[in-house]
Amino acid sequence: MDARPIGVFDSGMGGLTVLHECLVTLPHEDFVYLGDGARLPYGPRPLPELVRFSREIAAYLAEQDVKLIVAACNSATSAALPQLQEELEIPVVGVITPEAHAAVQATRNRRVGLLATEATVASGRYAELVHALDAGVRFFSIACPRLVPLIESDVPFGAATVDAVREYAAPLKEAGVDTVILGCTHYPLIRPIFQRVFGRDVTLVFSAEETAREVAQTLARKGFENEKGREGSYRFLTTGDPDVFRALGERFLQLPLSSVEHVGLTELERAAA
């Protein structure tokens, strides 16, 4: 039995979709969630910068004595997962791999699309993984720079978001894909819009549930599970404004966030040093 919490991080709110699935699967575990709101969005940043941010956050979470870290951000996973896994003693679970696997399983016409941030598309990780699983799949990637800022804005569900989704979806519909990977943990927060734009015939692949399963299996196999039947707790940390985090978090996740603490970037840097 292992009473240490699980650490989850993202640039902002998106990783809460992964946290939600973890809370459904692992109600008896404690969680510490860190959103790097001060440096949001991650998507347009160069990969070496994302490596640095991810290392700072992972080091900070490791200092909080977490037993496992979830990189609940596709941009950070694309940029930094191997390095985090090499440097840390505790297991680090990322997104991306589970979705690539699910998409290859789901497609019938072997035409798969990806909507993701610029960093994730630039890393080429999805194309690599999809082709490692099925070299015959036609793969189409579209970078969606406007989506994360719109989702984290004051008007996440307005006409601008619907227009942006339609614009990014158009080349994938044109290419005739039957499966689309929503390769950013923010995107499930506007799931209904994606569903309406793509319709019933396109399979949408989200990472959150698959990632939660991976976390649960890792804990079980390593003997890191907390006591079943207890009620887990959760703590929220942000490098940005705690009030903004609480308001958006409650609206998106329907989870009352009683306590949201501010963490300074210097604390992150100190942990990583």
Add this chain to the structure above:
Amino acid sequence: MDARPIGVFDSGMGGLTVLHECLVTLPHEDFVYLGDGARLPYGPRPLPELVRFSREIAAYLAEQDVKLIVAACNSATSAALPQLQEELEIPVVGVITPEAHAAVQATRNRRVGLLATEATVASGRYAELVHALDAGVRFFSIACPRLVPLIESDVPFGAATVDAVREYAAPLKEAGVDTVILGCTHYPLIRPIFQRVFGRDVTLVFSAEETAREVAQTLARKGFENEKGREGSYRFLTTGDPDVFRALGERFLQLPLSSVEHVGLTELERAAA
């Protein structure tokens, strides 16, 4: 080809979950949605009163020349569906039947729970339908009077909602059900809360997607479909405050509601007369 719109009604916002699934399945159809916000909630009302309200609304929608009516409200369906079907020439599709069917298919231990409004539980329709499909199922119904008012309130995702869901869920967890029918179209609006309270081992049955499928099949079989490939439109009517409707509707459905019109109750009464 039939260019008439489809009418959808509910006491308030809940039917929007059915409308959403219809928009995913039938993007080429036009819709008129009517929410009876002035007389919300329907759940605590006596069945004969719900029959009167449903007849008024259905008559009003029929006057708008709709080709099919969806009773996107479990309380109204429980109380009035047979009567609406007898009185109207156009088809009327309700909720309830699809969920009862899905629940009987899903259960492994043949212990099924229902969370619904007082009117829906009092009507006994779910128990009847479930037992008609499998007389060996143990069926447990819980009336949840606090949920619809909380979901339509200013703080739908607060601790009060989480506490209410836990309280209503407790006897079903105690009874060991493995399948729960969420028998109110409002409940998908707080789906994440239900998912966390029931966890991964309980199957949650929602009506919206099944109902959309029923609507699509009915249109196809009757030759009532609109032209495929066109972009459908939607109009929103409410007997309550249009601004409240727009704000809650956009938040819950992530659908920009450009126009929400007020409809007076006297207009409904006149249509029914």
